[in-house]
Amino acid sequence: MGQDLIAALFGDPFAVMNTIGLIAFALVGSSKAIREEFDLLGITIVGLAMAFAGGATRDLLVTRVPLALQSPVEISLGLFGVGLAIALSVVLSEPDTHPISLVADAIGLAAFTTTGAIVATEAGVSAFGVVAIATINAVGGGALADILLDRAPFILFEDFYASCAVLGGSAYFVAGVVGASGGTAAGICAVVTVLTRLVAVTYDWHLPSIQDLGLLKR
Amino acid sequence: MGQDLIAALFGDPFAVMNTIGLIAFALVGSSKAIREEFDLLGITIVGLAMAFAGGATRDLLVTRVPLALQSPVEISLGLFGVGLAIALSVVLSEPDTHPISLVADAIGLAAFTTTGAIVATEAGVSAFGVVAIATINAVGGGALADILLDRAPFILFEDFYASCAVLGGSAYFVAGVVGASGGTAAGICAVVTVLTRLVAVTYDWHLPSIQDLGLLKR
């Protein structure tokens, strides 16, 4: 059955998605910091901030001590992503805009949308709460990394980026309502998020502004 | 009696003030995002951030899961404010600097100062805690909206804005100390905040800097 296949592939969906997300986002955040010529501590802090800030905000919103502060495994995964970014910077030019980084970012976005949806559902919040926590979990780390890098975090909203997390989180909630198991809902959420993100990057998707729609009074 | 009149007018002070504040601040935040030509998701996120961030911070400070994540009513009120902003942008030019926005902002400031003071008092924090949480509740959403819009949040401190929340929160605490009911204290807090804000806008009030006072050694 599909559910068994997913369980075989994924084991505990939270643990798998969390591992993927931590490594991917630490890699992406550190690559940006290397590009900005941050020192080694700065590279490490931006990488770890991108990896952990979304999940820490999620945990605070459901009032529990952030996992990252309790488990030595989590920090090791983040530091592994930081090390990957340094290794990539030695062999690639402009690693932060290389396709590897764009794909890693899409994968991290999908993984953290999923972990956010799982934790929010377990905490028993409303449908909006599930989508909001999934999106904050997915986008929060990148927003903090941008602030630390002195970039404007609204870029996250311009590029069909947060939209993918909203779609993925909504898919997770709908899958649960129609009776899917947690593992199936997690798989659907991750696939919806990563696919919409990769398609959005490929075709340069943007949501329209009020000005684009010709609605604004001049 | 005065207290009965207020109860008749206001019902549950928290619910009334929360409803007013959510709609008003979502309207103001979304109007700013429309002006900056954000896309539809960006407009929605800035509006909801302005409506919900102050209250969410307040709830985190008293360690409870934010109301906005638990109640579908709250998000509906926020989305109604976002829709109002879009509707206003179609009929008004420069809606974010229109008197409607300035008044909505003053009303939202007063409403959230009051809800912050109510929640802080129920949580049993100190006098400073009541004023601090009331001010953070009132100003936190606007500060996050400014960061998302890539504006400097210190503007909030320059314009006799946060000062109004400090005065309103102090009035709430003093009213409680002298024996006013919760509803009366809420009414006094809201009136003090909105009046000082409207007078400050009208007469362009500013607090002095050390330089203005001629104190700084040159």
Next chain:
Amino acid sequence: MGQDLIAALFGDPFAVMNTIGLIAFALVGSSKAIREEFDLLGITIVGLAMAFAGGATRDLLVTRVPLALQSPVEISLGLFGVGLAIALSVVLSEPDTHPISLVADAIGLAAFTTTGAIVATEAGVSAFGVVAIATINAVGGGALADILLDRAPFILFEDFYASCAVLGGSAYFVAGVVGASGGTAAGICAVVTVLTRLVAVTYDWHLPSIQDLGLLKR
């Protein structure tokens, strides 16, 4: 014995370090706000934000209501630091870059690294959690002050500043592992942090970037 000497000098290490840190960081934050010509409320808010934001974040991370909202003593200490900054601005030119401010900043950094390490250890988080909470406690207030002042917070990572908190927090953890009492570990943590910071300022220490190391592919 050394432990008795420290106990005699320090009493409750948390209370002593917290008192020192609150006054020192309120002084530093307010001095920066005076330089930027903020008004009196802005000066007070930036000073209190610098004094309280790190500790409040620490308390949220271990899910307890921030101390600053419960105790009237804490706010009095912060306001005393704000008053000191105003007094200094009357007698000194450029108080925010005066050696008094640099030393006060180093002392505040050391004091809050120590209180962060103490609270994190009591909360039973991992080794990484102790270092992370100590660093966030130490650097969080300055980061928020910089955001309020519209400065880029990454300056904190460029100047061998956060590094000192990482070293001090690590020293606290190691001291505990090898059997030191809480008071001894607190003293070691504070001394390591303040000394590395003062030496780093004196000799203009910087951590290398990947570019400095000549590793980046061109």
